[in-house]
Structures are given as structure tokens and as C-alpha cells.
Amino acid sequence: MRPFSLHKLPLMVALLSLGLAQPSFATDTLTSKAKAAQQQEKQHNAEREAEFNKQEQKLAARKAELEKRKAQLDASIESLSTAFSDNEQALAEQQKKLHLETGSLGELFGVVRQSAKEVQVELEHSVANTEQTEQIAAINDIVAAKILPSIEELTGLWRAYQAQISSSATYAELQVPFVAGNGEITKLDVVRLGNFALLSDHGPVDWDGKLASDFPRLPQSAPTSTDAAGIVTGQTAAFIDPSRGDIYKQLADNPTLGERFEQGGIVGKIIAGLFALGMIIALYRAVVLVTTEQKINKQLKTPDTPTDNPLGRVLSVYNSEKQLHVETLELRLLESIMDEQQHLERGLSMLKLLAALAPMLGLLGTVTGMIETFQVITQFGNAEPRVMAGGISMALVTTVLGLITAMPLLLAHNLLSSKAEAIRNILERQSVGLVAEQAEAQTSEQEDAYAA
Structure with missing residues (x-):
């Protein structure tokens, strides 16, 4: 073993002093940092609390506004409900009063409308509807009306009936639109017999209310327009379809022997x-x-x-x-x-x-x-x-x-x-x-x- 040297003693003392002084310096640094962080956190929390308070005030104001609006709507609903109930009661009273005042006029209105609809259907298919445009307009007004008919409308209904009766006993020469077999629409000279038949030079024609067309098949003794005068005076005997073509159409539905063979x-x-x-x-x-x-x-x-x-x-x-x-x-x-x-x-x-x-x-x-x-x-x-x-x-x-x-x-x-x-x-x-x-x-x- 080497002997301890005295000249090294001061150096060791200095090093020992330095080692004892270092922990105290580190402790002071950490404390200062902790205090700074704590101060910063306090400041951040204060800012957040201020923001929360501000939001709370806004929400409170919004809540107050909505509650006020709700109260207004509740009051409006209550007012409308009361008005609706009052209106229903008033309407019921008015309907009762109307029923009492009209009496049998309601039934009359129903009868008039039903009769007008029947005449309307009749006029739509009548071969004389081209000569009764005024009556057709009056009948359409009565059918479309939602109130009691007036005296003028009732007079129009009566005139429509009278025109139908008068036309059923007359015959007249006129021109009607005619649809040929190729689809071409032309004018055709016909003779109207009452309200149920149109006779052309080649026999009876079908009338749908707006256009005339040929029947698919006609009997061999079908009359023509040249026979109209003799039919009216009774000098010519001819078969006239009183059903406005339904019998002729049924004749077409009965196939011939050749058609059955086909x-x-x-x-x-x-x-x-x-x-x-x-x-x-x-x-x-x-x-x-x-x-x-x-x-x-x-x-x-x-x-x-x-x-x-x-x-x-x-x-x-x-x-x-x-x-x-x-x-x-x-x-x-x-x-x-x-x-x-x-x-x-x-x-x-x-x-x-x-x-x-x-x-x-x-x-x-x-x-x-x-x-x-x-x-x-x-x-x-x-x-x-x-x-x-x-x-x-x-x-x-x-x-x-x-x-x-x-x-x-x-x-x-x-x-x-x-x-x-x-x-x-x-x-x-x-x-x-x-x-x-x-x-x-x-x-x-x-x-x-x-x-x-």
C-alpha cells in the first residue's frame, strides 16, 4: 500500500464542499418552476371561469327569450282553440238555420240536379245535340252548381226538356263531322230522324255525340237518307233502330258463317x-x-x-x-x-x-x-x-x-x-x-x- 499524501488534502476538501453544495441549488430551481406553473394554471382557470360565466349568461338570456315565446304561442293556441270552437258552434247553428229555412228546397235541389244529369247524358248522345248548344250550356251550369237553382236555371231545364220533345218529332238535313275508315275527318250530309237516327246516302251512321262513323255491319234493308221523307210520312216501311245503334252493334257482334270459319x-x-x-x-x-x-x-x-x-x-x-x-x-x-x-x-x-x-x-x-x-x-x-x-x-x-x-x-x-x-x-x-x-x-x- 502506498502512503497517504498530505499535499492532496486541500483538493479533497474542496471537492467534498462542492458535492455538498450541489443538491441545495437543484432544489431551488425546481421550486421556482413549480411556482411559475402554479401561477400559470391559476391564470388559465380564471380565464376559463370567465368564459363559462359569459356562456351561462348567454344561455340564461336565450332561455328567458324562449320561455317568453312559448308563453306567447300558448296564448295564441288557446285563442285559436277558443275561436275554432266558437266557429264550429256558429256553423252548426247556421246549418240548422239553413235547414229550417230551406225546408223541402233541398230535396227539390237534389231532384233538379238528378234530372239535369239525366238530360245531360241524353244530350251527349242525342243526334240533335248540334242544334241544342244553348240547352246543353244551361244543363251543364245546373249540374255544376253547388247552390239552389235559380228561376232562370229551372227555366233552362224546362226548355231543354221541351227541345228534346220537339226534336224527337221532327227530321232535318244537316252536316256532321264524319270519321272515315282511314281516319280522315270530313263533313257528311245526313238526315236526322228525331233524336235517335242519322241517315246518310249509304245507310245509318253511328253518332257518339261529337263524331259520326259507319257501323261495322248493317242489315240488307237498312234505310238511307233518300228514304227519310217516306219514313216520316209513312209511305216507306223501313227498320229504324230506336236504341241509337245498339241493335246494329249487336248485329256486328254476331259473326257470319265466313267469319266463324276464319x-x-x-x-x-x-x-x-x-x-x-x-x-x-x-x-x-x-x-x-x-x-x-x-x-x-x-x-x-x-x-x-x-x-x-x-x-x-x-x-x-x-x-x-x-x-x-x-x-x-x-x-x-x-x-x-x-x-x-x-x-x-x-x-x-x-x-x-x-x-x-x-x-x-x-x-x-x-x-x-x-x-x-x-x-x-x-x-x-x-x-x-x-x-x-x-x-x-x-x-x-x-x-x-x-x-x-x-x-x-x-x-x-x-x-x-x-x-x-x-x-x-x-x-x-x-x-x-x-x-x-x-x-x-x-x-x-x-x-x-x-x-x-
Whole structure:
């Protein structure tokens, strides 16, 4: 160990003094900083308190203002409620007073308005409305009125009735706007008969209150404007539709035979074609069979001279083959009869096929029409029957066409088959008689040979 040096003692004392003095200096610095921060915080809190007080004063003022306004609104509501109640009571009293003062005039007003509406509807569809514009205006005023009618309005209603009565007993020549088939609007010269008919040079025309147009269909004896004078004087008898065209429109709703056939569509046309083909075959075969029967009847009178007919051909086979044995001759005659039967029944199988095919095609049209109807129902619903009428018409018309075609074809097939069967029976009876005659002859020859 080295000995402690005395000359270093003062330095150590100084260092020790310095170390003891340093903590006191740090403490003073922290204290001053804390005091400064505390002072700053106090100042910040004072500023915030001042701001809060200011906001509190503003909110208090706003609250006072709103409370004042609320009080004013409450007072206004109370005043309005009181006024409303008073008005309701006054209105009830006035209505009661009005009811007592009007008495039966209210019922009169209702009757007048109802009568005016009836006349208004009448004038809207009347063919004489072009000559009654003044009456129409008076009636419209009465219908639109909300108060009791005046004497002038009641007089206008009476004049409208009088004008309708007067015009129903007269006829006049005038011009009306007319809508042609191409949509063009022109002027048409017509004769008005009363309040229900307009006659042009081509017959009655439809009038909807503003425009005239042709009816879809008219009867053959429909009158024209040239017949008007004779109709009025009673010199000309003609059918006049008193319903202002409703009967003519119903006539248009009844389709003709051609229109019903058109409703059958392509299937109906095919059935009609099969019917025509079957009837041609049936008529041709009927002529052939009747002619053949007549020839056979003539041949029965002259059996020794065969001609060109089924029986004559069978006799020719017999004359050429009668030297054969009876059984062989019988087979040859049977063969000849079978050939003739084939010719007699030619076309009858086609008639039977057509008669069976027609109802099946009718059923096909029915199914097709119902499919179309269901498609229409899917698209538009079933609220409007006119929308579904096309498919239902096709379904029913094709069924009817199929049955109408099948019945006469079946009848023709039955009659022609019976006629062919009758001719075949004649041939068989004649051939059996020839075979029996030949058998007797051969038996007689054999007996003579045995006797010899």
C-alpha cells in the first residue's frame, strides 16, 4: 500500500464542499418552476371561469327569450282553440238555420240536379245535340252548381226538356263531322230522324255525340237518307233502330258463317280441305258404283253376251274356263270376284281415314286455341273476356268443323260400302249359280259315261 499524501488534502476538501453544495441549488430551481406553473394554471382557470360565466349568461338570456315565446304561442293556441270552437258552434247553428229555412228546397235541389244529369247524358248522345248548344250550356251550369237553382236555371231545364220533345218529332238535313275508315275527318250530309237516327246516302251512321262513323255491319234493308221523307210520312216501311245503334252493334257482334270459319285458323282450313277432298272422293265413287250397278242390272237380262262390267267380266272368265274342273272353276271365279271387289272398294279406305282424321284435327285446334287462351290470361289476366275470345273461338270452331266433316264422310263411307257389298253379293250369287250349273253338267256327263 502506498502512503497517504498530505499535499492532496486541500483538493479533497474542496471537492467534498462542492458535492455538498450541489443538491441545495437543484432544489431551488425546481421550486421556482413549480411556482411559475402554479401561477400559470391559476391564470388559465380564471380565464376559463370567465368564459363559462359569459356562456351561462348567454344561455340564461336565450332561455328567458324562449320561455317568453312559448308563453306567447300558448296564448295564441288557446285563442285559436277558443275561436275554432266558437266557429264550429256558429256553423252548426247556421246549418240548422239553413235547414229550417230551406225546408223541402233541398230535396227539390237534389231532384233538379238528378234530372239535369239525366238530360245531360241524353244530350251527349242525342243526334240533335248540334242544334241544342244553348240547352246543353244551361244543363251543364245546373249540374255544376253547388247552390239552389235559380228561376232562370229551372227555366233552362224546362226548355231543354221541351227541345228534346220537339226534336224527337221532327227530321232535318244537316252536316256532321264524319270519321272515315282511314281516319280522315270530313263533313257528311245526313238526315236526322228525331233524336235517335242519322241517315246518310249509304245507310245509318253511328253518332257518339261529337263524331259520326259507319257501323261495322248493317242489315240488307237498312234505310238511307233518300228514304227519310217516306219514313216520316209513312209511305216507306223501313227498320229504324230506336236504341241509337245498339241493335246494329249487336248485329256486328254476331259473326257470319265466313267469319266463324276464319276464326278456325289454319287448322280449320285444313279440316275444310279434308272435307272437300272426302266429298269429291265420295261423289266420284257414288257415281261409279251407281253406274256399275246399272250395268250389272242390264247384264243380268242378257247373261249370254258379256259386256264391260264386273258381272260381264265374271261371265267372260266362266265362258273361257268352264271346261275346267268344278273346284278349279270355282277358284278362278273367286279370284275374278276378288279383283272386282278391289275395284269396287277403291277410295273407301281413304274416306274412312278422312272421317277419323277430321275429329282429331278438331281436337288439335281445340288444344291450340286453349293454349293461346292461357297465354293471353298469363299476359293480361282474365278480367276482360274479349281478350280471350280469339283463342276460345278457335277452340270451339275447329271442334265443330271436325265433327261436321266426320259425320257426312262416315255416312258416305257406310253407304258406299253397303253399295259395294251389294254388288259383290250379286257377283257371288251369279258365280255360285254358274259353278252349280257347271257341277250339274259335269255330273250328268259322268252319269252318261257310266251308263254307256
